[in-house]
Amino acid sequence: MVTRTNITILIVILLSALTGWLFYNNQGTPQTGYIIIQEVYNGFEMKKEMESKYMQAKNTRGKILDSLALELKALVQQINNEKEKNNSTIERFNNKREEYEQRKKTYEEDNAALSRQYDQQILTQLNQYMKDYAKSKHFAYVFGSDGNGSLIYGDESLNITKDMITHVNKKYKGL
């Protein structure tokens, strides 16, 4: 009888110790992980969509410039072919060239502004979704590796890049 009681007490102590250890293991240790920033950014669907949107706008502007450049070439040809100097053609050429230069400058500025705007939008959403991921998975820290030495080494088991890409794309889709 004494032996049985001792065994029971021993089991209860062991179970309590095990429970305590597990509780500490789950709650006490902060969970950490790291992502490869470039992979997450490139794998983010919004980035791909906005890139395509940007290229569309850039190409449309490029086509307008190409068309103006073609008109300029035609005018140069016309001026070269004319036996006598024609002021009217030269004036048209100068106006067209001025328009071309003006538009080229405007388009370059617009393209740069659009690129900045899209980058800002992508980063705002990406940061939000990554924060959501970290919170929902109870991460204390998520480090970003960009290959520039900010993260010297990370064990592969702590690499959550793929999981992060899946998560941010799901969130972006609004699921």
Place this chain on the structure above:
Amino acid sequence: MRNFVLTSLCSTIIFLIGCSENKNQASPSDGETVDQNLSIVNISSLSLEPKEYVQWVQDPDNGLKREKIIDDLIFSVQYKPGEYIICREQRQAQLQAGLVKQKLAGLNGMQYYDLTIKMKSGEGELLKQGLASVEQYDQRVKYFAFAMQNDIQLVEGNDTLPCSLFHFERAYDITPQATFLLGFPVNENTSKEDKTLIIYDKTFNSGLIKLTFPINRLNNLPRLKTL
């Protein structure tokens, strides 16, 4: 005594399994929405009074209300079944079957949503969020009232539907939010596809906002109890 030991052992094992499963389990947080893969109980046999029906539709867990937090803003979209619109319009404890049938016929041919943009802080006027000048405020009011309609689309499968009904409910300083009533044509060819509402937010520079309604959720509605 043996039973006690066995019970303790079993309880502890169950507890340990529970703990280890919870470690990486996602819990709802900012920006979290209900997972569409959760098992869905068929509730078409459920019959609800108008008040209960409205509550059921507005409950995010039932999948007809989707929400997304981006920075300081909350974008929220409520899918509105015809019965829900009628309940909200009539504001009565019980409704006549004939009236519901008649009203439903009038709502046919369109699908309706409410889009709400609100500030996370719950304070101030939304239109003044990050405002640079008075002129910008006027531009925002005009954009919200008229041009924003062109930046909202509904994607069903390979089809993109334009927003054909649009109304901006301006709240001034009363509530820190803006509500837009949206309507899209019903596309018979793609009525079995998930619906994704896409808003291109230029005003607050959040970019493309997508909110998806799985079709199994939209087709799994309770019945409205009528007289």
